[in-house]
Amino acid sequence: GRIIGGQEVKECQYPWQVYIRTPKGNCGGTLVDNKHVITAAHCIYYYDLSSFYRILLLHSEIFLENRFIIMIFPRFTEFYWNDIAVITLAEELEFSVCVQPACLPSPSLNISTGVRCLASGWGVTSALSTQPTILQEAIIPILRQASCSAYGNLMDGNKICAGYLQGGIDSCEGDSGGPLMCADGELWVLAGVISFGNGCARPGYPGVYTNVLNSLSWLQTVL
Numbered sequence: 186g187r188i189i190g191g192q193e194v195k196e197c198q199y200p201w202q203v204y205i206r207t208p209k210g211n212c213g214g215t216l217v218d219n220k221h222v223i224t225a226a227h228c229i230y231y232y233d234l235s236s237f238y239r240i241l242l243l244h245s246e247i248f249l250e251n252r253f254i255i256m257i258f259p260r261f262t263e264f265y266w267n268d269i270a271v272i273t274l275a276e277e278l279e280f281s282v283c284v285q286p287a288c289l290p291s292p293s294l295n296i297s298t299g300v301r302c303l304a305s306g307w308g309v310t311s312a313l314s315t316q317p318t319i320l321q322e323a324i325i326p327i328l329r330q331a332s333c334s335a336y337g338n339l340m341d342g343n344k345i346c347a348g349y350l351q352g353g354i355d356s357c358e359g360d361s362g363g364p365l366m367c368a369d370g371e372l373w374v375l376a377g378v379i380s381f382g383n384g385c386a387r388p389g390y391p392g393v394y395t396n397v398l399n400s401l402s403w404l405q406t407v408l
Contacts, residue, residue, distance in 0.1 A: 192323075199305055199364075200281075200283050201216040201364070202214075203215060203241070205229075212224055212363070213362045213364070214272065215289065215363070216284070217286050217288075219280065221272065223271055223276070223360035224272060225361045226257045226258055226377040227261075229255050230263070245321075253275040254275075255272055256271045256273065256407045258270060259403070264383050267343060267380050268378065290374040290397055291374075294376065296367060298328060301325070302347065303367075304323050304325045304379060304392070305322040306379065307321070310407045327367075328348065329346065330346050332348035335389055343396050344401075345395075345396050346392075346394075347365065349391065352367075360379050376397055377396060401405055
């Protein structure tokens, strides 16, 4: 898992944000309709039906404990390749001001270098801190793939390199699986899923995000 250098989010500002508590730790997720949450596959890869999982929708009183089905991208590996999964809830949710889905990107979305996107989560706010109780956000610029060359073969065409080469602002522990929202015309869409990094906000190590665009075909079969 892995917001540092960000700021607190106002109540109900991101009504699609989901908090996932698992036996391995905490992760984020994104509500994309009234029954499905997108998250990182590595957050739930070792899912055990006897384990305690809890899904909490931001600013609501909705708790779902072990009442869902998990679909992990078929070609996910422990090296964070294809790090995306879908949680199907057992019951359809009722939308409200504080419970709304995020839009998926259109196939024509162009995530070009320099575009400023938003990452959000309840991850730690410094490498040594505890997790905050108020959702955090950070503006994250898209970088060239080469800017993440320090990760070697962990980087591939299914990932987005984003953040600051000088460090200081990044997603961090507990943010994994949460959204990277980018503008698609007048809409903000789920362009990436927080995947991994090397520490938190370290110079030379921007964040790595799963590219949702490359998973659209699979998502259409499970949503």
